[in-house]
Amino acid sequence: MSSINPSAGSDRSGLFGIFIECRPALLRLLAARQAAPDEAEDILQELFLKLRSDGMVPVAEPRAYLFRAVENLLIDRRRSSSRRTLREDAWTGLQAGSGLGTDDAPSIEQTLIAREELAAVTRAITALPDRTVHALRRYRIDGASQREIAQEMGISLSAVEKHLQKAYKALVEIRSAIDADLSAPRRQISDRES
Amino acid sequence: MTPAIDTLEAAIAWHVRLRDGDEGDWLAFTTWLEEDADHSRAFDQVSATDRLLPAVLDGRSPAVLPVAVNDDHPPAPLGRRLRWSGPLAAVAAGLAIIVGTTTWWAAQPQFYAVESPPGEHRTVTMPDGSTALLSGGTRLVFDRNNPRFAELAGGEALFTVRHDSSRPFSLAAGGHIVRDVGTAFNLLLDADRFSIEVLHGAVLLDPERGPVRLGAGQTLAAENGRPSLIGRKNPSTMAGWKRGVLSYSEVKVERVARDLSRHLGVQVVAGADVAEVPFTGSIHLDPAAGATVRAFSATLGTQARQDGQKWVIGRAIRASR
Numbered sequence: 001m002s003s004i005n006p007s008a009g010s011d012r013s014g015l016f017g018i019f020i021e022c023r024p025a026l027l028r029l030l031a032a033r034q035a036a037p038d039e040a041e042d043i044l045q046e047l048f049l050k051l052r053s054d055g056m057v058p059v060a061e062p063r064a065y066l067f068r069a070v071e072n073l074l075i076d077r078r079r080s081s082s083r084r085t086l087r088e089d090a091w092t093g094l095q096a097g098s099g100l101g102t103d104d105a106p107s108i109e110q111t112l113i114a115r116e117e118l119a120a121v122t123r124a125i126t127a128l129p130d131r132t133v134h135a136l137r138r139y140r141i142d143g144a145s146q147r148e149i150a151q152e153m154g155i156s157l158s159a160v161e162k163h164l165q166k167a168y169k170a171l172v173e174i175r176s177a178i179d180a181d182l183s184a185p186r187r188q189i190s191d192r193e194s
Numbered sequence: 195m196t197p198a199i200d201t202l203e204a205a206i207a208w209h210v211r212l213r214d215g216d217e218g219d220w221l222a223f224t225t226w227l228e229e230d231a232d233h234s235r236a237f238d239q240v241s242a243t244d245r246l247l248p249a250v251l252d253g254r255s256p257a258v259l260p261v262a263v264n265d266d267h268p269p270a271p272l273g274r275r276l277r278w279s280g281p282l283a284a285v286a287a288g289l290a291i292i293v294g295t296t297t298w299w300a301a302q303p304q305f306y307a308v309e310s311p312p313g314e315h316r317t318v319t320m321p322d323g324s325t326a327l328l329s330g331g332t333r334l335v336f337d338r339n340n341p342r343f344a345e346l347a348g349g350e351a352l353f354t355v356r357h358d359s360s361r362p363f364s365l366a367a368g369g370h371i372v373r374d375v376g377t378a379f380n381l382l383l384d385a386d387r388f389s390i391e392v393l394h395g396a397v398l399l400d401p402e403r404g405p406v407r408l409g410a411g412q413t414l415a416a417e418n419g420r421p422s423l424i425g426r427k428n429p430s431t432m433a434g435w436k437r438g439v440l441s442y443s444e445v446k447v448e449r450v451a452r453d454l455s456r457h458l459g460v461q462v463v464a465g466a467d468v469a470e471v472p473f474t475g476s477i478h479l480d481p482a483a484g485a486t487v488r489a490f491s492a493t494l495g496t497q498a499r500q501d502g503q504k505w506v507i508g509r510a511i512r513a514s515r
Contacts, residue, residue: 025221032227034234067220068212075241115406116422121250133251140247145214161210168206172243176202 015051018062026070033074043073117178124174128167135163198232205236209244307347309333313459313483315436320344324363327352329435331456349456350382352433357395373398375407380433384452389415391432438479444472447494451507454490458483465508468496 023044030040047069125133135153138144139160144152146160153160208223215223227233310316312331319325321341326334332349342358346367355363357376365372367383377395382388390397391413399406399414408414411429416422434441440453448469454462460483475493480486484498487505491498496508 025224029220029224029227032224032234033237034231061216063217064215064220067217071212075238075245078238079242079245118246118250121246125250136247137251139213140244141251146210147214161207164210165203165206168209168240168243169203171247172202172206172240175243176239 015062019048019051019066022063022066026066029067029070030074033071035074039077043070043077046073117175120174120178121171124170125167128170132163132167135160136167139164201230201232201236202239205233205240208237209240305335305337307333307335310349311459312456322356322358324353324355327354327433327436329457330459346381346383348383350380350435352378352380352393352436354378355395371400371402373401379408384449387415387417387449389413391427391429393429393432434476435479439476440479441476443474445474447471447473447507450477450490454487458486461504462487463504463506465496465506468494468508 026044026047027040030043031037035043047066050069125136128136131153135149138149138152139146146157146164150157150160204226208226211219212223227237308316308318308326308328310328310330310332314330316328316332317325318328318334320336326344328334329350329352332351333347334351335345335347337343342361342363344363344365346365353365353374355374355377357363357374363374365374365381367381368388370388372379372381372390375396375398377397378393379395379397380391380393382390390399390408392408392410394410396407396409399408406414408424411426413425413427413432414422415425431439431441435457440450440457442450446469448464450473451462451464451469454477457479462483471494473494477486477490480489484500484505487498487507491507494507498505498507500506
């Protein structure tokens with residue numbers, strides 16, 4: 001049933017051509033990202049299918065686009081096999097306000113940990129200078145480029161980079177601390193009275 | 195396991211650079227990754243954090259969690275993030291900021307406090323027949339305009355709440371809201387602990403921000419700066435203080451001493467040699483405070499002595515505090 005839309009054919013063949021050309025470099029990136037060889041092949045296959053089925057997006061930097069796409073696919077896979085997935089799904093659950101009051105809610109503990117983690121990250125953000133948070137928001141939420149942010153804030157590109165790095169550092173650190181805490185042996189509070 | 199700080203910093207720099215990066219950046223990134231397998235792990239960590247940012251930055255995140263009375267860092271402005279609605283909103287928002295202090299309440303004539311002195315219990319019956327049994331050294335604040343709301347400002351109390359689904363009872367404590375779903379529950383709040391035991395029925399913790407439901411036989415304990423622990427406990431052994439029994443599972447002696455002070459009505463201090471020691475076991479509260487403190491000290495393998503008005507467990511008194 002599905003077929004390649006002929007009207008977009010030439011653009012696509014252009015991007016396909018670049019894809020074939022970049023294949024070795026993409027495989028090298030995947031290997032460097034510690035993907036197993038068959039996983040890497042799967043990811044490239046997935047990207048190939050995506051390129052074929054997605055509406056064509058004008059790409060200023062087609063090669064950078066392919067690298068980024070490969071990285072995103074890898075992250076998605078890694079996420080679905082990660083120990084943290086449940087916890088992060090619990091984050092999403094919190095956001096949606098779901099799971100209210102059901103007896104068999106997936107896990108109270110997951111919800112709690114997610115909530116505390118979210119609160120910790122929120123605290124870490126509120127502890128950052130306003131201008132740093134502004135730069136982060138423009139960059140990450142609004143998708144503004146660093147050059148745009150530099151112009152808006154009247155600062156240099158490297159100053160924008162510093163703001164962003166500072167924000168990420170604070171957040172990565174708080175999450176590592178939480179992970180370290182969680183991987184320490186945990187006890188259940190059980191029947192304590194003899 | 196955790197990549198070194200400078201590796202993380204490099205991973206962050208790459209992450210920031212790559213979003214708007216060109217092919218050359220990606221090739222250089224590949225080369226950097228190839229230097230050390232840790233580089234890839236660090237980059238994963240940064241990516242995972244990055245993925246959560248929209249949730250945190252767009253203002254939907256829940257309010258700041260347990261706020262200790264002596265927290266040096268005041269919580270950030272909460273109004274923007276709190277989603278509490280209804281007539282309680284203003285009250286609750288105020289609570290979250292002023293947790294543990296009474297000045298704000300004192301200025302509001304509609305609020306009044308009921309206190310039990312250390313070493314004494316006190317029962318409060320609310321207009322709807324719900325009761326609160328206060329253990330020693332406990333302070334509850336009520337709202338004249340809203341009989342279905344109270345704040346536990348500190349200490350420990352057993353609440354038996356008459357359920358009314360059209361007007362649920364809400365209890366504020368340490369920045370949390372506990373809402374009953376027809377229940378009896380015990381709640382403890384002190385400088386760095388928040389703990390609930392549900393004897394029967396159920397409660398919703400923080401109904402407006404990612405609610406957690408606790409049913410009969412469940413416990414929740416949050417310690418400042420640590421993830422909360424959920425547990426199970428036989429309801430018949432909950433609120434043990436009511437029967438003169440305090441039970442602990444790996445709780446620092448310093449905290450146990452604080453509880454003893456509250457329940458016995460005399461100051462009990464842990465010496466530096468035992469303050470940080472974790473204690474597991476039960477303490478039977480003897481009306482004679484000294485006997486209780488001595489028996490407890492004996493189980494720790496140390497001694498207790500009286501120093502003026504207070505009891506000291508262990509050899510030395512802590513330098514500060």
